[in-house]
Amino acid sequence: MSEAYNPKTIEKKWQDIWAEEKAFSAPNDYTRPKFYALVEFPYPSGQGLHVGHPRPYTALDIVSRKRRMQGYNVLFPMGWDAFGLPTENYAIKNKIHPRIVTENNVHRFKTQLQSLGYSFDWDREVNTTDPGYYKWTQWIFLKLFKAGLAYKSEMPINWCTSCKVGLANEEVVNGVCERCGSPVVRRVKSQWMLKITAYADKLIDDLDTVDYITPVKVSQKNWIGRSYGAEVDFQLAGTEDKLTVFTTRPDTLFGATYMVVSPEHPYIDKYKDSINNYEEVLAYRDAAARKSDFERTELAKDKTGVEIKGLKAINPVNGNEIPIWVSDYVLMSYGTGAIMAVPAHDERDWEFAKKFGLPIVEVVAGGNVDEAAFTDVATGKLVNSGFLNGLDVADAKKAITEWLAEKGLGHSKKNFKLRDWVFSRQRYWGEPIPIIKCPKCGFVPVPEEELPLMLPEVENYMPTDNGESPLAHMRDWVETTCPCCGSKAERETDTMPQWAGSSWYFLRYLDPHNNDALASKEALNYWMPVDWYNGGMEHTTLHLLYSRFWHKFLYDQGVVPCPEPYQKRTSHGMILGENGEKMSKSRGNVINPDDIVSEFGADTLRTYEMFIGAFNLAASWSQDGVKGCRRFLDRVWGLSSMLVNGDAYTADMETKMHQTIKKVSSDFESMKYNTAIAALMSLLNDFYKKGSINKAEFKTFLTLLNPVAPHITEELWQEAGFEGRLYQATWPEYDEAKTIEKTVEVAVQVNGKIRGYIQIAPDADKDTAIAAGKEAVKDRLTGTIVKEVYVPGRLVNIVQK
RNA sequence: GCGGGUGUGGCGGAAUGGCAGACGCAUCAGACUCAAAAUCUGACGGGGGUGACUUCGUGAGGGUUCGAGUCCCUCCACCCGCACCA
Numbered sequence: 050m051s052e053a054y055n056p057k058t059i060e061k062k063w064q065d066i067w068a069e070e071k072a073f074s075a076p077n078d079y080t081r082p083k084f085y086a087l088v089e090f091p092y093p094s095g096q097g098l099h100v101g102h103p104r105p106y107t108a109l110d111i112v113s114r115k116r117r118m119q120g121y122n123v124l125f126p127m128g129w130d131a132f133g134l135p136t137e138n139y140a141i142k143n144k145i146h147p148r149i150v151t152e153n154n155v156h157r158f159k160t161q162l163q164s165l166g167y168s169f170d171w172d173r174e175v176n177t178t179d180p181g182y183y184k185w186t187q188w189i190f191l192k193l194f195k196a197g198l199a200y201k202s203e204m205p206i207n208w209c210t211s212c213k214v215g216l217a218n219e220e221v222v223n224g225v226c227e228r229c230g231s232p233v234v235r236r237v238k239s240q241w242m243l244k245i246t247a248y249a250d251k252l253i254d255d256l257d258t259v260d261y262i263t264p265v266k267v268s269q270k271n272w273i274g275r276s277y278g279a280e281v282d283f284q285l286a287g288t289e290d291k292l293t294v295f296t297t298r299p300d301t302l303f304g305a306t307y308m309v310v311s312p313e314h315p316y317i318d319k320y321k322d323s324i325n326n327y328e329e330v331l332a333y334r335d336a337a338a339r340k341s342d343f344e345r346t347e348l349a350k351d352k353t354g355v356e357i358k359g360l361k362a363i364n365p366v367n368g369n370e371i372p373i374w375v376s377d378y379v380l381m382s383y384g385t386g387a388i389m390a391v392p393a394h395d396e397r398d399w400e401f402a403k404k405f406g407l408p409i410v411e412v413v414a415g416g417n418v419d420e421a422a423f424t425d426v427a428t429g430k431l432v433n434s435g436f437l438n439g440l441d442v443a444d445a446k447k448a449i450t451e452w453l454a455e456k457g458l459g460h461s462k463k464n465f466k467l468r469d470w471v472f473s474r475q476r477y478w479g480e481p482i483p484i485i486k487c488p489k490c491g492f493v494p495v496p497e498e499e500l501p502l503m504l505p506e507v508e509n510y511m512p513t514d515n516g517e518s519p520l521a522h523m524r525d526w527v528e529t530t531c532p533c534c535g536s537k538a539e540r541e542t543d544t545m546p547q548w549a550g551s552s553w554y555f556l557r558y559l560d561p562h563n564n565d566a567l568a569s570k571e572a573l574n575y576w577m578p579v580d581w582y583n584g585g586m587e588h589t590t591l592h593l594l595y596s597r598f599w600h601k602f603l604y605d606q607g608v609v610p611c612p613e614p615y616q617k618r619t620s621h622g623m624i625l626g627e628n629g630e631k632m633s634k635s636r637g638n639v640i641n642p643d644d645i646v647s648e649f650g651a652d653t654l655r656t657y658e659m660f661i662g663a664f665n666l667a668a669s670w671s672q673d674g675v676k677g678c679r680r681f682l683d684r685v686w687g688l689s690s691m692l693v694n695g696d697a698y699t700a701d702m703e704t705k706m707h708q709t710i711k712k713v714s715s716d717f718e719s720m721k722y723n724t725a726i727a728a729l730m731s732l733l734n735d736f737y738k739k740g741s742i743n744k745a746e747f748k749t750f751l752t753l754l755n756p757v758a759p760h761i762t763e764e765l766w767q768e769a770g771f772e773g774r775l776y777q778a779t780w781p782e783y784d785e786a787k788t789i790e791k792t793v794e795v796a797v798q799v800n801g802k803i804r805g806y807i808q809i810a811p812d813a814d815k816d817t818a819i820a821a822g823k824e825a826v827k828d829r830l831t832g833t834i835v836k837e838v839y840v841p842g843r844l845v846n847i848v849q850k
Numbered sequence: 851g852c853g854g855g856u857g858u859g860g861c862g863g864a865a866u867g868g869c870a871g872a873c874g875c876a877u878c879a880g881a882c883u884c885a886a887a888a889u890c891u892g893a894c895g896g897g898g899g900u901g902a903c904u905u906c907g908u909g910a911g912g913g914u915u916c917g918a919g920u921c922c923c924u925c926c927a928c929c930c931g932c933a934c935c936a
Contacts, residue, residue, distance in 0.1 A: 662863060798868090848916045
């Protein structure tokens with residue numbers, strides 16, 4: 050073969066052949082060992098594919114191709130997470146229906162992904178905007194509703210004062226609207242909520258049963274934020290009411306010298322007649338409400354507050370009457386919205402007490418509470434605390450909690466930072482929430498047999514002036530009758546957030562055309578759980594947590610066979626621009642994958658993105674690096690002109706062949722793609738040095754490289770006249786014994802410094818090695834030998850005085 | 851402030867506690883060429899030496915060890931999250 054390597058023709062050729070032969074379809078052959086590899090399906094944006102997409106996709110494509118050659122039935126699917134705001138905004142701006150925008154974008158993305166030669170099973174493609182798909186998204190919502198896990202609640206939302214529309218958090222940048230730059234304020238609206246907090250404990254505890262990379266587990270745990278403590282009741286002096294607080298330090302109760310309530314605490318209104326400075330308190334509350342998130346962050350270090358005069362609380366443990374303050378450092382959304390302040394042992398309380406001259410009483414000895422709050426729970430001993438004196442913190446916690454329970458003044462309690470999931474969007478391009486609002490029956494689910502509740506075709510999908518969903522315009526869609534009592538009723542006009550469709554998509558791949566269930570029992574039992582899921586760290590506390598929640602719910606409902614959806618979760622680093630900054634249009638450092646494919650070929654792009662650096666770390670793009678990978682493939686192409694006969698590895702190559710098979714096999718599994726490719730480059734260099742490669746060696750080399758560069762290897766396989774298709778070949782085996790060199794160079798050190806080398810068998814015994822080593826450095830052995838170290842195959846170290 | 855991550859040649863990066871810098875890029879030299887490109891071959895951390903060699907060197911400083919990029923302690927810088935969660 051004398052023609053030069055031309056990826057343009059061979060890549061198209063093999064993509065067509067693979068499609069025609071259905072090379073990568075995952076048959077429902079439930080007798081074979083299965084492997085379910087999953088990558089996050091993309092949001093088909095108008096920008097087209099980003100060079101960031103191929104990094105994770107190629108990585109799991111490599112693993113999938115390898116596993117197929119190892120005999121697994123591999124499911125590696127792809128689909129489209131196509132509902133969402135950018136499409137809707139683009140549609141509004143350009144006056145094109147979002148459905149059309151989505152179709153166009155999906156077409157472009159699919160063409161781009163296909164040009165990269167991924168071994169996706171395209172027969173299982175899913176699209177979240179397809180009614181046949183969102184039928185089941187709505188079905189799951191109804192299950193949640195019927196189980197009491199979907200409810201409506203007044204929630205503050207982000208409201209753009211200029212666009213007059215509710216915004217997602219992601220659309221608010223530094224307190225202003227991302228699109229128009231106008232200030233964003235909080236506005237209370239009735240929203241659908243999902244009770245993810247009901248699964249808070251399971252979402253933490255079951256992390257022990259899955260194989261996720263540590264940063265993901267840590268982030269999820271911190272995000273859920275479970276903490277153990279106690280709720281304690283403080284009597285409001287002169288009333289029948291109690292002010293309840295949550296604390297993780299009930300042991301410090303004797304040191305509680307005042308209390309603080311959040312500005313939104315209901316007692317401010319309830320006791321306004323008893324509050325002497327109500328006007329002042331109200332002014333503080335209004336000021337706090339006006340603060341934007343940005344200001345709250347900025348002012349976090351400087352505590353503000355107002356004493357509520359006329360109300361006092363009684364410390365239950367010593368009967369002291371203590372003042373109550375209001376301050377925005379106490380959040381209504383966590384615990385009870387009120388705290389007991391122990392300035393001696395809490396930094397925030399200490400700061401507040403110092404500023405307002407409140408008493409600081411030390412109850413845990415070990416620090417200097419005049420200087421700083423003492424928060425060390427490991428070493429302190431209780432003082433000034435009556436019956437707790439002398440105990441350490443852990444014992445004191447236990448003792449006081451028991452005491453509180455006995456007296457009916459409190460009880461142990463655990464709390465979470467996790468909040469319920471705001472599930473409503475006042476937008477058009479999302480799944481309609483299948484609920485009917487009946488004046489008599491309340492919220493009534495749309496009957497299951499009426500699903501999917503189709504998103505109506507509308508002329509005008511612009512947001513309304515009053516913040517209602519555009520669907521509210523559609524009176525003939527909105528007005529309906531109650532399925533329960535038959536009276537006039539209205540449909541819910543909110544739609545679901547983008548996270549809905551992506552919370553269960555991995556289930557639909559199993560059986561994407563099933564109209565009777567989200568997937569058949571057989572398919573679920575065979576394929577679940579996902580064996581390996583790779584995705585971005587940015588989804589750790591949103592998509593990944595949401596989908597685990599839905600899956601756990603579906604498990605409790607008997608819909609899915611396993612409590613966790615993903616057995617293993619890994620994550621890739623970002624690809625940055627050549628200047629080391631995040632790629633963006635404004636920075637002018639965006640690389641378009643299409644350009645790389647047309648100039649260098651898909652195999653080069655795949656190889657480069659895998660060679661760029663450690664998979665889990667961010668990496669900067671380098672056009673020279675791309676060229677280097679193309680040069681590597683050119684040299685691979687050149688191997689065919691060195692091809693000689695031979696059905697077994699030649700003697701001088703045998704060790705290296707077995708070593709490379711071993712290294713590439715394990716590196717692919719541990720995501721060390723860069724070193725796997727380096728090993729293949731090194732092997733290639735050896736063939737060049739030698740000037741020949743035999744057929745056995747060529748077969749192995751092509752097979753090892755195939756997962757990374759599938760087109761060129763398949764072409765060379767065919768050109769060399771090897772049997773069948775390379776994608777159907779068997780992954781090569783290595784013989785551990787044959788990975789070991791006959792002799793190796795072993796460094797000889799004297800007192801830890803290298804002074805010579807010996808050639809010796811790697812498994813030589815210690816006496817032989819030490820003797821040879823001493824001989825090699827005999828001129829330097831002038832002192833008394835105190836130690837002789839021998840690491841087979843590595844080094845000899847003679848330690849002398 | 852808290853949590854997670856990262857610091858190694860000119861650059862991207864390799865190194866189960868055991869020869870630091872594999873592999874690639876850039877650069878330089880040689881071969882080929884009228885020439886250039888491409889390709890092939892070789893050199894390529896700093897200092898010293900004609901040289902075989904020698905010495906220093908993995909963000910900084912300590913420590914453990916025969917031996918530390920790797921383990922421990924104290925710091926520093928940068929990146930990414932979270933942000934008063936009682």
